[in-house]
Amino acid sequence: MNRRNFAAGALALAVLPMLAACSGGATTLDTPASAPGSAAAGDSAIVIGTANFSENQILGYLYADVLKGAGLTVTVKPNLGSREIVVPALQNGDIDLLPEYQGSLLLYLDPKATESDSDALQKALTAKLPQGLAVLPPSAAEDADVFTVTKESAAKYGLSTLADLAKHNGKLVFGGPAEDKTRQIGLVGLKEVYGAEFKAFKSLDASGPLVKGALKSGDVDVANLFSTDADIVKNGWVMLTDPKHLIPAQRIVPLIRTGKATETVKTALAKLNTALTTEELSKLDALVDVEHQDPDTVAAEWSKAHGLSG
């Protein structure tokens, strides 16, 4: 391509905004609630979406199994992307139901939220959710954020609670997802509640291979992981306790479009929510993450064994 082509193209690009100005449009990733696409299919059909990590897919398939058992027509769209992509899709009507986590969902809706126990979270969620969306009662199972160190670091620095971090201010490196830099479960809360400050922050992923790799290699000293992650036990990592309740409860809640929350759906999901404990969920996670089984198979076997798939 020659220079003239690019120059002419650049000129055209400069003109485009003027044309676009006439059309109006969005400035954030949130799509406005529009005509529900899938609702037209009737109340007995439901589309379940899941985020792009295995536990969320297992939960999505568990939802699907119990709802099928209750006689609904269910479609699962697994692996749709991160929360930032999936929640707007729910608002938009591309999907109807999504397995979510109390604390993270609230912080997504309101980054300044400080509620930490499950009941308060549930109340705050109901208040903060945009119209058309609702959370159903939470499951017994929880997958909370945990701040984790290696066994060696725990011994070397004498770390067992989050309060111990303040003894080493300015010495340790913290690793977690990009959001941890600016939100309460992360640098902000650790400083406010425990007076802990770090040498550096590394933007990695949410209990994924990057942050776990960095913890293993010593690139970070403290890592934000999820409590059900099988790698914590496997590697003998130490979860720092949280005596001042900084970390919010992360019990699993169904996030649903209100139009789809019929009694049948509520009853079926409530049964699942009672049966599914943290211990059971961790086992299912390990089957997928460590044994490399498929999320749908693992979910189907579990719901069948617990008499939930009808």
Place this chain on the structure above:
Amino acid sequence: MIDLLSQLAAWLTSSGQWAGPEGIAQRLLEHVQYSFLSTIVAALIALPIGLFIGHTGRGAFFAINISGFGRALPTVGVVTLVFLASGLSMTPVYVSLIALAIPVIVTNTYAGMIAIEADTKDAARGMGMTGLQSLWRVEIPLAAPLIMTGLRLAAVQVISTATIAAYVSFGGLGRYIFDGLAQRDLTQVLGGAVLVAGLAVTVDLILAGVNRVLFRHRLT
């Protein structure tokens, strides 16, 4: 849309945004560093291959088809695979960018070499040049414009793909795209995209200019 564009303009022009260890200047520098290093290493590998095939005529099938192979190779897959094999380092990023750049350079170098007429090569031999002398003094200078084109295409592709470094936790302009997504900040995503495209177009124009100055005397 107009809001988004004015926010984008504000983001791109705010001096606070450009400074500091996470500022645009630093990210731009990292992006240039990743791209430059990858393109140079790819050239060091690809040029000898392209020249050898073009000069000897052996392996022509390889030279023609490797660019298709390069286009078909999914960069995200390569990065993931090398990451799983080698762990958290810049290696996955460099390997995938170099793999992306090599085929384009090989194919264009080869194309430049075979465009040279047989008469010209014969004449060089007739003047008593050895194979290497003919390659160095006659063939490479004649093939140079097309070789440069290959380097240019490779550089542009590498620049727009180097955002992948942020996928495995490293820097560069891709940070704005991945972090903007995580922080639900479309302005930041758009800002990153505009900077990458701007860098790619600028580098392309510079290399095209260099090409023109160097080979101005050519009639082609």
Place this chain on the structure above:
Amino acid sequence: MTIEWQWLSTHTDDLWALSLDHLSTAIPAVLLGLLIALPLAVVAHRIRPLRGVLLGLSNIMFTVPSLALFVILLPITGLTRTTAITGLTIYTLVVLLRNTVEGLDSVPAKVREASLAMGRGRVGTLLKVELPLALPVIMAGVRVASVMTISLVSVASYIGYGGIGQLFTDGFQRNFPTPVIAGVVLTLLLALAADALLVLVQWLCTPWIRKGARA
């Protein structure tokens, strides 16, 4: 790094389904790209001042990182396959537009004039004479665009429509190389198959070239 062959043998159905999913994003993108590129190329070929603008614009769009493009399209087209297809279509234009314009350029002016003189209208000349003669160059563009698109679909797994690309995120999350290797190999195979198929299509569509070659 080892391959779990067991996983491969129990997941052939999934691999097949993902490949079909992959193609149902890639094929519409290339077809749509062609549908847009053909009329634009005719315009660029006929109206000289517009040529630079159109080709330049498609070049610039090509340098926008694909993930960013998908994310930017999200608020407009939602979390749907349309978003993935739209993004990929934009990337095909750089090749399709350039090759179609070059293809039309390659038709000698005399041929065009002769056709007009014979009483074929401008549209008739375009459809019956110019486009068929430009076909080899256009098809070369379609081949490049198809291979490129098949490789690029993976990036759309960030918005849930990545087809085979799902295997990359999955393997990444679970520290599990087997799906990733399978994904890379499958992508290469699909690209190769698409390319071979297009060569065949071109051979069937241009009987005059075959005759010429034999003569």
